[in-house]
Amino acid sequence: DQQVKQNSPSLSVQEGRISILNCDYTNSMFDYFLWYKKYPAEGPTFLISISSIKDKNEDGRFTVFLNKSAKHLSLHIVPSQPGDSAVYFCAASGLSGSARQLTFGSGTQLTVLP
């Protein structure tokens, strides 16, 4: 069973517009949520995170929103730039025994068109 789901495999947005990437989760024990960006032939790089006790976190052009009651989070990128084109992974952080592990969604390929 997928505990973290990204239902949109791909998203295309015009340069300068807003990109909204969505993520749903099922396990209410997750205590932190993170977004990672991945370019081809590179490992995922951290983008932004949010604690489960917050509902919003902002960092420059990137904002993450968390709706705990709906078990839903979203990443907003404003304005979108061509260099933002990458695969975006939503990840939920939780303890399994004494190990802290990330549970990832399947990713969304964002393409920002010039």
Added chain:
Amino acid sequence: DAGVTQSPTHLIKTRGQQVTLRCSPISGHKSVSWYQQVLGQGPQFIFQYYEKEERGRGNFPDRFSARQFPNYSSELNVNALLLGDSALYLCASSFIGQSPGEKLFFGSGTQLSVL
């Protein structure tokens, strides 16, 4: 400062063989985690090590094993390779690997192809 380094970058093996993948964490990081990313899916947790001790493992068979050395580098071993083991293997490091908001820093991965 160097990031997380993994070797080799690419590897081709045949079914039944054994493989060893290597990882050097960021200097000062004591925790190393391994993830498997199959094409079209997100990374999946395999192991976490801290101070040379295994802290946890994901839902992977005993053919998968790992260890961490005194210098905090790590090796992932996979025995009796199956076609389904073909994937990108990612190593990630962090300071202690237990804080809720602690970021994982990933290497570029080892692409393993099993023929």
